[in-house]
Amino acid sequence: xxxxxxxKISKRPAKEEDTEFARQAHHKAYHNVxxxxxxxxxxxxxxxxxKSGWKNGLHHEIILCDGxxxxxxxxxxxxxxxxxxxxxxxxxxQGRGIGTKILNExxxxxxxxxxxxxxxxxxxxxxxxxxxxxGAETIGETxxxxxxxxxxxx
Numbered sequence: 001x002x003x004x005x006x007x008k009i010s011k012r013p014a015k016e017e018d019t020e021f022a023r024q025a026h027h028k029a030y031h032n033v034x035x036x037x038x039x040x041x042x043x044x045x046x047x048x049x050x051k052s053g054w055k056n057g058l059h060h061e062i063i064l065c066d067g068x069x070x071x072x073x074x075x076x077x078x079x080x081x082x083x084x085x086x087x088x089x090x091x092x093x094q095g096r097g098i099g100t101k102i103l104n105e106x107x108x109x110x111x112x113x114x115x116x117x118x119x120x121x122x123x124x125x126x127x128x129x130x131x132x133x134x135g136a137e138t139i140g141e142t143x144x145x146x147x148x149x150x151x152x153x154x
């Protein structure tokens with residue numbers, strides 16, 4: 001498997017014209033997770049979830065692998081917290097270190113600023129292993145999600 005050391009991984013601000021790419025990436029990346037956790041996939045429901053989070057890409061960045069869009073990230077940074085709302089990598093690009101590189105950049109920022117970075121993730125999402133490997137700990141849960149945190153003091 002090709003790792004990000006051989007690939008050029010970059011980000012750019014999302015534009016309104018990225019909406020359809022992002023919707024398709026969302027659906028492809030979440031399909032198996034949603035089916036695994038909830039038993040079925042509902043296009044209309046997933047379109048609603050996507051639309052409620054996308055808002056024309058405001059605060060989103062498109063992730064590029066060698067110039068080709070391969071996913072997107074939505075994170076917010078305040079003086080005391082970095083929040084990962086969504087990190088979506090197309091399935092054909094998963095397992096290559098792209099998510100690791102993107103997350104590590106933000107985690108390093110959190111360490112420098114001495115603030116936590118938090119996320120929540122569906123319980124059936126295999127990305128939990130990645131988050132734990134990078135140092136995230138579970139700090140709570142809902143019926144459907146784990147709440148996780150990267151503590152800059154660890």
